[in-house]
Amino acid sequence: MMTDQQSNMPSPIVALGYLGFYAQDLAAWEEWATQIFGFAKVRAPEGISSDHLYLRIDERQWRFAVEPGTEGRVAFIGWEAADANALEEVHRRLTAQGIEVVRDAELARKRCVQDLIRCEDPDGFRLEFFHGHLVSREPFVSPRGIGFVTGDMGLGHILITVSDIEKSKAFYLDLLGFRMSDYIVFGGNKVHFTHINPRHHSLAFVQTSDRIARLGHFMVEADDVDAVGFALDRLHASTWQLKETLGRHTNDRMLSFYCENPSGSQTEFGWGGRKIAHPGWLVETYDATAFWGHKVPGTEYSDRGPQSPREGI
Secondary structure: OOOOOOOOOOOOEEEEEEEEEEEOOHHHHHHHHHHHOOOEEEOOOOOOOOOOEEEEOOOEOOOEEEEEOOOOOOOEEEEEEOOHHHHHHHHHHHHHOOOOOEEOHHHHHHHOOOEEEEEEOOOOOEEEEEEOOOEOOOOOOOOOOOOEOOHHHOOOEEEEEEOOHHHHHHHHHHHOOOEEEEEEEEOOEEEEEEEOOOEOOOEEEEEOOOOOOEEEEEEEEEOOHHHHHHHHHHHHOOOOOEEEEEEEEOOOOOEEEEEEOOOOOEEEEEEOOOEOOOOOOOOEEEOOOEEEEOOOOOOOEEOOEEOOOOOOO
């Protein structure tokens, strides 16, 4: 295995396609997503219970799904393959390593995609690999007038905490062909940032001291800096908690803030993320998560940053 090295084998995965969450209060999820961040609620796909919530942020039929359940663990993570051949390559790589893979035609119909396979990663995160996501003829209209940076870079990024960093690197880097963007080392943690398209990272992962696998946060990127400021004002006027103040990240240069979401993880809302440029990209290591800002309310700081690791990393 080539763990921690740049593989010459291209990844058949091209983007983070969609996310699914569990929640007990779907009405709160809808209000949070539509009124603060400008997601648009859409009708559930055919065959899906009406008590499920579906949300759009672009031309795709949906990007976020929320179903009744216990908050905490993300329900599913959808990774997009470019076409049928790429999806078959994902299937081949997984099964060659003895990983149980299920092709699920009924789930593909419910997800509004042409074909879908599913499996679990080393920590039990449910992964769905698909191609042919439905594009709606109805234009996306944000209730807050916000545009989002998606397209060939997918919906945004996620950060997960993992129980065994070596197993995660072997799975995502060596097997699936994700490429290293860079690292951030702070508070005893080494966060790995990986990319599969021009977005600086679609997946970041870190082994924390408790070695518990969880979704740390997901990020969506606005196409205008003022959208971030207005959303921050709306958050302050709401009952939802700000988890990190406005700040600028060191590695991807994103101007963003973090808040709690109704499923118990965090959401980063940002603007101006750095893009990967190949060839010539250098994998670097940073000693802090932010140039400025991204302060956790109630946390003591030195001039080098927080005195303990942050919950959402």
